[in-house]
Amino acid sequence: MKLRPAPEWQTTTWLNTPEPLTLEGLQGRVVVLHAFQMLCPGCVAHGIPQAQRVADLFKSAPLTVVGLHTVFEHHEAMGPASLRAFLHEYRVRFPVGIDAAGPDGDPMPRTMRAYAMQGTPTTLLFDARGQLRRQVFGVHDDLLLGAEIGTLLLETEQRTDATETISDELTPEPVGLARIDAGRSYKVGN
Amino acid sequence: MKLRPAPEWQTTTWLNTPEPLTLEGLQGRVVVLHAFQMLCPGCVAHGIPQAQRVADLFKSAPLTVVGLHTVFEHHEAMGPASLRAFLHEYRVRFPVGIDAAGPDGDPMPRTMRAYAMQGTPTTLLFDARGQLRRQVFGVHDDLLLGAEIGTLLLETEQRTDATETISDELTPEPVGLARIDAGRSYKVGN
Amino acid sequence: MKLRPAPEWQTTTWLNTPEPLTLEGLQGRVVVLHAFQMLCPGCVAHGIPQAQRVADLFKSAPLTVVGLHTVFEHHEAMGPASLRAFLHEYRVRFPVGIDAAGPDGDPMPRTMRAYAMQGTPTTLLFDARGQLRRQVFGVHDDLLLGAEIGTLLLETEQRTDATETISDELTPEPVGLARIDAGRSYKVGN
Amino acid sequence: MKLRPAPEWQTTTWLNTPEPLTLEGLQGRVVVLHAFQMLCPGCVAHGIPQAQRVADLFKSAPLTVVGLHTVFEHHEAMGPASLRAFLHEYRVRFPVGIDAAGPDGDPMPRTMRAYAMQGTPTTLLFDARGQLRRQVFGVHDDLLLGAEIGTLLLETEQRTDATETISDELTPEPVGLARIDAGRSYKVGN
Structure with a gap:
């Protein structure tokens, strides 16, 4: 399977x-x-708080949370x-871009159109190569989103490590787990 | 880093x-x-429902959820x-083992003692080699638990694929994401 | 104790x-x-859904839920x-008035100022005589709000019944309970 | 409408x-x-915490919360x-009686049978005369339960006041509201 790079975002203003920010600039x-x-009630009650928690929990990982304001109504x-x-009122601290208005007569903004989003909230995951790996419409489950993030982070680390000599390639360093939540780890049996 | 295999569980009765089940038998x-x-109120309100959701969400992945009843009071x-x-009343469907009572005078059961658990709920993650990779006391965050699961699942898949020739080792098949939640995926840009 | 009638609301537009609506017009x-x-996040997450539930649960009681948009920032x-x-997006169906802007230099609107509200959300309860009986700043507890409503509804019924001859004044008809939730009642021992 | 006094509870052990406690002894x-x-999962997640909150919120009112352990399975x-x-583990502090086992062959305990309860959780409200005024099977809504409590408390106060001369019988002292939540009151317009 080969994924082509995802289309670049088309935004006007950025806040926070x-x-x-550009997808290309975030490669790596x-x-x-x-x-x-x-x-959007589902965004306010679930999607935005989830995005903020991802930003907070993975702040020391090579991961960036980006908001995109895709107004279509x-x-x-x-x-x-x-x-x-x-x-300001909702204490959203991650960067938010405003999706560029569509051409005449199109109520849907340009990035939303380019990705064929079905509505809001929509969560998109890009890997470190800028490839779109997941697109979920609606409230996304924390466990599943976490699993997808964990997978992409491990891939990212393996790419980074690829120039080093790996003596035991079947035992990758479990850096993913350690880096994710170092402060809460309690290890037995090392 | 080398992890030694974790101590085997010591149980009496099993339900469901x-x-x-043994740790060794679950290798792979x-x-x-x-x-x-x-x-334990925190187990009933948070830990057990979380374990059940993991069991349901990852039922087609190479992952097994196991309960361990570690009575110390x-x-x-x-x-x-x-x-x-x-x-029965709480509709718990995953297998549950009863931790074997400790030796005379020890209120803490044997597996709980062997892993130096601090209390309940405690979540333990083992990789496909039977190595303990994470041990968390208290309510564990869904996003973090998901990330740890995602990491371990990708490692597992890479071990499985290791005997095959991999032409582009820097582009692992994104089987992790696909397998986790195939039904909800909506892919753009293939 | 004598309560004087509360100040009339000062509004511009009304929706829904x-x-x-006026306080005077709602007497009875x-x-x-x-x-x-x-x-206001607390209004969106708690206050407005609570007000909507009150409107729905007590729709057959002599009670009206009114929203007041008191913009001060x-x-x-x-x-x-x-x-x-x-x-529209939050499916709010009860009537909402917009509090009239304050005089020059006052960011606080007129009704908010007249009632010395401390912020939003604020819940105000008026009895059937138009007297202010409770004013609570912040998220109000469902049990307490319910108790206050139950008290005011029973008072209202007693006023209505006051012109009738009451043979056993110590045994008021338990109309309050019956009217509140007739459909869910299950009576034993009549 | 005349309600006959409800049947007395039949219990064995009491805790807390x-x-x-007897229904007769709680008259007033x-x-x-x-x-x-x-x-019972619904009791643990909803009913018992609700009962505890009622006990805490109305602790200075003439109201008693009683638990009844009605084991039928x-x-x-x-x-x-x-x-x-x-x-102990759930920090339940209100008194709890154990419903007396039924006669041979009846899995349902005696008080549960006498009140024809459909299952657990069940909430019963008795007025100050010991009359059953409400019986709700299932999770009971906080707003409705609060309203029922408010109604019964106001009735109770009016009975207490009945021997005094009331000059303005249409303006009962709003003692109900004041007593319920004196500390959180913020009154405007007195």
Whole structure:
């Protein structure tokens, strides 16, 4: 199976970041992109808090959480000023890009269209090569999302280690587990 | 880093399984062991439901969820008959072993002692070689547990594939993601 | 103790109702007023769903739930168009009035100021005489709110019954309980 | 409507109280009786915590919360020693009586049978005269339970006040609201 690189995001304004983020610029890192609307109840109750928890829990891993404001309805109610107030009130700290408006007559913004998203919330996972590996519409399960992240992080580490000599290739260093949650680990039997 | 194989479980009765399970017998599979007491509120509210969800979500993966009833207090209230009624009422379907009572004067059962568990709930993760890779006391976070499972599953798959010729070793087949949740996948950009 | 009638609300637009509501016009009914802001996380997660549940559970009782949009910050992000979209997306069905903007230089709207509300969410309970009987800032407990509603409803019924001859004044008809949840009642011992 | 006094409870052991409680002995107080089984998931997750919250929130009101252990299945797993451990682990502090076993061949205990309870959890509300006013099978809604409690408490206060001269009988002292939650009250417009 060969995956082609995913289409680049098309955004206008960015919030919570000094400069715009691009998929290409994030190569080498796992990317969890959360597409949401600020007036989408499922996003507010589940998707955004989940994205924030991912950002907090994996902050020392090579992983970046990105928000994408994909407004496809009630455009007048979800402009940049409203979004800015929303992010402030909900204590959203990860970077959020505003999806660029579609061409005339298309209520769906450009990145949302390019990825054929079905609605909000949508979670997209990109591996460290910038390839889209998962796209889930609706509330995504924490256990499954975690498993997908764990898989992509281990792949990332193995790519990084590939130039080193590996004496026992069947026993990869369990760096994934250690790095994920070093502070809470309690190991028996080493 | 070399991990030595973890100590074998010491159990008496098993429920929800036609025959006893052993760590050795489960080699080749990731094992999530949930140590609990039926009258431990944190186990009932969080740990056991989490273990059941892991069992359900990863049922087609090479992963087995095992319960271990590690009674170290109120022994008279948590005997086998009580446990059987508990598992029935709470719809626990994964196999559960009863940790063998400790030697005279030790309220802590044998497996609990061998792993130096601090209390219940405790979650233990074993890789496909039977090595203990994680031991967490208390309520474990779904995202982190998922990430650890994802890592161990990918390792398992790579071991399985190791006898095959891999033409592009830096692009492992993303079987982990696909296998985890095939039904909910929605892929763009293939 | 004598309570003076509470100050009348000062509103501009009303949503979810064909005509504006006034405290005076609601005399004879218990009124639960929920003051909120659409970008207030505590209102969205707790206060508004609670108000909607009160409206649904007590719909056959002489009780009216009223929302009041008391914007005192981020005014540009919470105008009428935004509020309309919000009520639509969150399926809010009870009437909502927009608190009238304060005089020059006052970010706090007029009704919020008149009642000296400390912030949002705030719950106000008025008895059937239009007297303010409770004002709670923050998330209000369901059991306590229910108890206050039960008390005010029984008072309302007793006022209604006051012109009738009551033979056994120490045995009030338990109409309150019956009316509240007739469908779920299961009576033994009549 | 005339309600006859409800049948007296038939219990064996009592826990969390120096002496047995009886319905007759509690006359003058509202009684919330929570019938449960320690291995009933709905009781553990919802009913018992709700009963404990009622006990805590209304501790200064003339109201008593009573637990009744109505075991009708898995008798061997829910004996007095198990119940005692359960109450300890779950921090249940209100008095709990053990329903007396039924006559030969009847798995249902005596009080459960006398009240024709359908299962557990069941919530029963008695007014200050010892009359059964509500019996709800299943998880009971906090708002509705609160409303029922508020109604019965106001009735209780009115009975108490009945020997005094009431000058303005249409304006009962709003003691119910004040007494329920004095510490959290914030009154405007007195």
